[in-house]
Amino acid sequence: MSWALLLGLLGALLLLLLLSRRRTRRPGEPPLDLGSIPWLGHALEFGKDAASFLTRMKKKHGDIFTVRVGGRYVTVLLDPHSYDAVVWQPRTKLDFHTYAVFLMERIFDVQLPHSSPGDEKAKMKPTLHRDLQALTDAMYTNLLTVLLGDTTEEAGGWREMGLLDFSYSCLLRAGYLTLYGVEALPRTQESQAQDRAHSADVFHTFRQLDLLLPKLARGSLSVGDKDRACQVKDRLWKLLSPARLATRAHRSRWLESYLLHLEETGVAEAMQARAMVLQLWATQGNMGPAAFWLLLFLLKNPEALAAVRGELEQLLSRAEQPISQMTTLPQKVLDSMPVLDSVLSESLRLTAAPFITREVVVDLALPMADGREFSLRRGDRLLLFPFLSPQKDPEIYTDPEVFKYNRFLNSDGSEKKDFYKDGKRLKSYSLPWGAGHNQCVGKAYAINSIKQFVFLVLGHFELELINPDVEIPEFDLSRYGFGLMQPEHDVPVRYRVRP
Numbered sequence: 312m313s314w315a316l317l318l319g320l321l322g323a324l325l326l327l328l329l330l331s332r333r334r335t336r337r338p339g340e341p342p343l344d345l346g347s348i349p350w351l352g353h354a355l356e357f358g359k360d361a362a363s364f365l366t367r368m369k370k371k372h373g374d375i376f377t378v379r380v381g382g383r384y385v386t387v388l389l390d391p392h393s394y395d396a397v398v399w400q401p402r403t404k405l406d407f408h409t410y411a412v413f414l415m416e417r418i419f420d421v422q423l424p425h426s427s428p429g430d431e432k433a434k435m436k437p438t439l440h441r442d443l444q445a446l447t448d449a450m451y452t453n454l455l456t457v458l459l460g461d462t463t464e465e466a467g468g469w470r471e472m473g474l475l476d477f478s479y480s481c482l483l484r485a486g487y488l489t490l491y492g493v494e495a496l497p498r499t500q501e502s503q504a505q506d507r508a509h510s511a512d513v514f515h516t517f518r519q520l521d522l523l524l525p526k527l528a529r530g531s532l533s534v535g536d537k538d539r540a541c542q543v544k545d546r547l548w549k550l551l552s553p554a555r556l557a558t559r560a561h562r563s564r565w566l567e568s569y570l571l572h573l574e575e576t577g578v579a580e581a582m583q584a585r586a587m588v589l590q591l592w593a594t595q596g597n598m599g600p601a602a603f604w605l606l607l608f609l610l611k612n613p614e615a616l617a618a619v620r621g622e623l624e625q626l627l628s629r630a631e632q633p634i635s636q637m638t639t640l641p642q643k644v645l646d647s648m649p650v651l652d653s654v655l656s657e658s659l660r661l662t663a664a665p666f667i668t669r670e671v672v673v674d675l676a677l678p679m680a681d682g683r684e685f686s687l688r689r690g691d692r693l694l695l696f697p698f699l700s701p702q703k704d705p706e707i708y709t710d711p712e713v714f715k716y717n718r719f720l721n722s723d724g725s726e727k728k729d730f731y732k733d734g735k736r737l738k739s740y741s742l743p744w745g746a747g748h749n750q751c752v753g754k755a756y757a758i759n760s761i762k763q764f765v766f767l768v769l770g771h772f773e774l775e776l777i778n779p780d781v782e783i784p785e786f787d788l789s790r791y792g793f794g795l796m797q798p799e800h801d802v803p804v805r806y807r808v809r810p
């Protein structure tokens with residue numbers, strides 16, 4: 312036997328030993344479930360349908376357990392009363408950046424060695440909060456450009472398309488124009504036509520990348536997909552290059568500040584373009600799918616649609632101008648839509664499924680709200696999945712799978728905020744926007760934008776399902792963890808401008 316063969320055999324034996332070395336549960340640790348496949352553990356089931364897998368594990372082990380997933384040990388916490396003990400922990404104990412930085416690089420090829428996501432967030436948050444009214448006004452104008460511009464080009468009559476395509480393209484295009492700027496100010500018919508064409512190009516290119524996202528994140532692209540992903544990224548980097556963005560008018564303060572931050576931290580132009588694409592996804596990847604589910608639930612629930620329409624008609628009857636002449640929706644008006652607020656909360660409860668993850672930096676004790684305490688091991692990962700609990704928890708919500716448009720309304724029409732588990736009132740009863748250090752910085756702007764979109768669609772258009780009996784589609788199961796779920800397939804609708 313040659314030395315090379317002998318060494319090879321020894322190496323294989325060592326690898327086998329390492330792979331089959333079993334971790335055992337220490338006293339005080341959560342229940343441990345290794346799965347049957349060495350090293351991989353439960354990776355396949357987890358990747359295929361995380362919600363079903365974690366539901367099964369919860370039934371078996373309760374609301375805290377550790378599973379092996381692709382060589383990593385992940386402790387899953389599903390008790391919403393105990394989430395606060397995790398989401399506000401400092402980075403020195405539970406790190407919330409490592410995984411984000413890993414995904415940033417793997418999906419978007421972004422490396423920003425001299426900038427920490429925490430600093431970046433602290434800098435960018437005020438630009439979205441302080442400028443909320445300006446952003447909301449710009450969004451209204453851009454939604455009108457995209458929504459009404461496209462339909463006038465169709466010369467009236469019904470237009471057919473998929474509801475996801477319609478909602479996603481309108482919100483992403485208007486959102487892109489709002490944050491990244493428009494062709495020219497003051498707007499002309501020609502500049503608006505250019506805004507429509509350019510934003511449509513950005514949307515269609517972005518959407519191709521968006522569809523590959525789960526595979527990109529898991530590193531499971533086929534050779535063909537890899538080529539496609541490279542081409543699409545290349546095109547997006549060109550579309551969103553700093554040189555190209557420099558020519559745009561009415562850019563948001565958010566964009567100005569972010570570009571300045573990148574320059575100040577010494578990021579090269581090519582890397583700035585990549586960061587711009589990452590930000591396009593962070594800021595625009597959820598609103599379209601959220602609006603899709605909301606409109607679909609309304610179209611499938613006539614009582615809910617009538618209640619929302621009734622609320623909007625009341626607002627319009629008190630307004631000084633007819634909807635055709637409105638140029639903004641003041642915050643005061645946006646804040647007086649309790650029925651639409653409830654519909655939005657209910658839609659997000661049913662369809663928002665982000666993972667909240669932390670790397671365990673030091674061995675530590677995790678206190679649970681019921682008084683139990685569990686030891687967490689350094690090097691493991693901690694995962695909260697609010698989609699299962701509180702959002703789909705039958706103890707908190709009766710018929711949790713059913714869309715009830717008034718679930719978040721009290722009988723006097725005010726917002727319902729009291730929900731209970733184990734007889735105790737919940738602080739957070741739905742977490743579509745993340746929590747603690749991971750809270751979405753664009754929440755207020757996103758809520759305003761989605762409400763404006765629904766207001767404009769219902770106010771300006773007749774919108775109907777092509778097949779009123781169509782079933783609500785299943786989720787694309789590969790998207791658990793990334794934010795809003797997307798449907799397995801689109802739902803055909805038709806719409807036309809109200810006569």
Ligand code: HEM
Nearest residue numbers: 432593594597598601665743744745749751752753756757
């Ligand atoms: C329905 C719409 C939206 C939902 C459900 C949503 C949800 C979320 C969630 C769950 C996170 C945390 C992700 C994580 O850290 O793992 C997040 C982060 C973020 N969101 Fe949103 N988002 C929405 C819209 C927006 C909009 C419109 C903007 C900006 C204009 C925005 C800006 C951001 C940014 C910049 C982050 C990263 C914050 C950080 O550095 O931690 N989001 N969002």
